[in-house]
Amino acid sequence: MSDTTRVFVYALYTALATGLGALPFLFVRDLSRRVVAASNAIAAGLMLGASLGLVAEGAQRSGWATFVGVNVGIGFIVLTQKLIGEHEPEIGQFRGAGARRMLLMVVVMTVHSFAEGAAVGVSFGGGMALATAITVAIAVHNVPEGLAISAVLRPQGVSLLACAGWSVFSSLPQPLMAVPAYLFVEHFAGALPYGLGFAAGAMIFMVLVELLPEAYEQERGRRVALLTGLTLAGMLLFQQYV
Amino acid sequence: MSVDTVVLLALLAVIPAGIGAFLGVDRLGAARRGGDRAGTAEHVLAWANASAAGLMLGIAYAVLMAGTALLPLGGTLGAAVGVGLIHVLGARTRSALAQRAVMASALHSAAEGIAIGAAAALAPAFGLFLVLTFALHNVSEGAVLGSALSARGRGPWSVAWAAMIARTGQPALAAVTLLVIRGAPALQPWALGVSAGALVYLVLAELLPGSYRFTGRTSIAVVVSVAAGIVALLGGRSR
Numbered sequence: 001m002s003d004t005t006r007v008f009v010y011a012l013y014t015a016l017a018t019g020l021g022a023l024p025f026l027f028v029r030d031l032s033r034r035v036v037a038a039s040n041a042i043a044a045g046l047m048l049g050a051s052l053g054l055v056a057e058g059a060q061r062s063g064w065a066t067f068v069g070v071n072v073g074i075g076f077i078v079l080t081q082k083l084i085g086e087h088e089p090e091i092g093q094f095r096g097a098g099a100r101r102m103l104l105m106v107v108v109m110t111v112h113s114f115a116e117g118a119a120v121g122v123s124f125g126g127g128m129a130l131a132t133a134i135t136v137a138i139a140v141h142n143v144p145e146g147l148a149i150s151a152v153l154r155p156q157g158v159s160l161l162a163c164a165g166w167s168v169f170s171s172l173p174q175p176l177m178a179v180p181a182y183l184f185v186e187h188f189a190g191a192l193p194y195g196l197g198f199a200a201g202a203m204i205f206m207v208l209v210e211l212l213p214e215a216y217e218q219e220r221g222r223r224v225a226l227l228t229g230l231t232l233a234g235m236l237l238f239q240q241y242v
Numbered sequence: 243m244s245v246d247t248v249v250l251l252a253l254l255a256v257i258p259a260g261i262g263a264f265l266g267v268d269r270l271g272a273a274r275r276g277g278d279r280a281g282t283a284e285h286v287l288a289w290a291n292a293s294a295a296g297l298m299l300g301i302a303y304a305v306l307m308a309g310t311a312l313l314p315l316g317g318t319l320g321a322a323v324g325v326g327l328i329h330v331l332g333a334r335t336r337s338a339l340a341q342r343a344v345m346a347s348a349l350h351s352a353a354e355g356i357a358i359g360a361a362a363a364l365a366p367a368f369g370l371f372l373v374l375t376f377a378l379h380n381v382s383e384g385a386v387l388g389s390a391l392s393a394r395g396r397g398p399w400s401v402a403w404a405a406m407i408a409r410t411g412q413p414a415l416a417a418v419t420l421l422v423i424r425g426a427p428a429l430q431p432w433a434l435g436v437s438a439g440a441l442v443y444l445v446l447a448e449l450l451p452g453s454y455r456f457t458g459r460t461s462i463a464v465v466v467s468v469a470a471g472i473v474a475l476l477g478g479r480s481r
């Protein structure tokens with residue numbers, strides 16, 4: 001398997017993992033808000049852990065370049081959010097507030113999986129150990145993300161298969177983004193710390209602007225802190241030993 | 243860095259908490275009582291909280307990396323211990339709102355004191371960097387505490403004293419940590435890890451929820467992430 005193919009396949013796995021998030025809805029029609037909040041908190045810990053791994057890798061090459069990348073990543077998500085915020089959605093037979101929430105959910109998830117795809121791609125530039133750690137982190141964190149999407153779609157009457165489908169769809173930018181990101185840092189070695197920083201900055205910002213506020217809306221700060229903090233520490237531990 | 247120097251510096255870093263608290267009561271509290279329709283005071287508080295959160299996260303990163311560089315298991319497992327420890331300690335402090343604010347402030351300064359001590363034991367410049375960053379963040383923390391206490395009708399001077407006293411855990415624990423690490427250097431990575439975990443927990447449990455309540459998510463996320471980035475970059479260089 002060529003390196004490029006491997007990057008694509010790894011990032012495809014992470015995308016497919018998102019579909020697993022629809023599974024609990026085989027058994028239940030509606031998830032309690034606290035369960036959704038808890039999975040948001042866990043996803044936040046996983047993403048923060050993955051981001052720290054990327055930043056640490058970037059900082060070993062160039063602290064300043066990583067720092068610049070982080071800030072560009074933050075700016076990228078801020079801009080995308082501004083662009084999305086202005087559109088009024090209408091998808092198929094779904095309209096109104098429910099449709100708006102659904103579309104926003106799918107669009108937001110899709111946009112931020114660009115950042116995750118870039119993370120998988122650039123992490124291959126940092127060696128196989130880093131790549132494996134980041135891929136597993138992204139794949140695992142995609143499951144609660146699929147859960148969050150399905151939790152919005154399912155009560156609106158969307159079929160289970162379609163829930164899984166939209167979940168995977170939201171992560172498709174990962175394989176599509178991973179390959180060019182990988183090729184870019186492979187050919188311009190100097191770009192690697194910028195790329196690592198960019199992916200980390202975008203993911204950290206997503207955690208701060210989406211996952212944590214969502215979690216705080218349904219759950220007390222102390223519980224969120226315990227879940228996110230322990231997941232983060234577990235993720236760091238995992239990265240040390242891959 | 244000698245223990246005397248660390249204690250002296252950390253004691254000086256307590257003063258900004260008093261200044262912040264004074265301003266918190268005098269300005270923000272007054273603005274609230276005077277019918278602050280635009281909600282300016284709330285926004286200022288939210289951003290103060292967010293910048294303090296960013297500074298703490300940046301330091302947690304720098305401290306954690308220092309810990310894992312010494313001993314990977316100590317840094318990461320220590321962080322998990324720090325998260326759990328602060329969670330359990332925090333659960334014991336159920337009391338009146340004002341008392342809780344002071345207790346929370348005391349817990350913060352304990353976590354920060356351990357970080358300062360462990361960092362100073364590693365490299366004087368790293369310890370100094372932490373003291374300076376925490377001094378800056380004490381202004382924001384003091385302002386938040388001050389505005390919480392001013393709702394109880396206390397005057398600015400008495401609140402400023404309370405804020406500074408609640409922070410004295412910082413120099414005390416810095417000295418204790420430094421002495422313990424001098425005696426048992428094997429504890430160094432663990433102390434760094436525990437303080438990083440505790441800092442992250444405090445940011446997630448208290449500072450961030452407080453920030454999101456009062457103003458837009460995007461501005462909070464920008465302030466937190468940019469502040470954390472700057473501190474992480476400079477902290478890594480000072481080590």
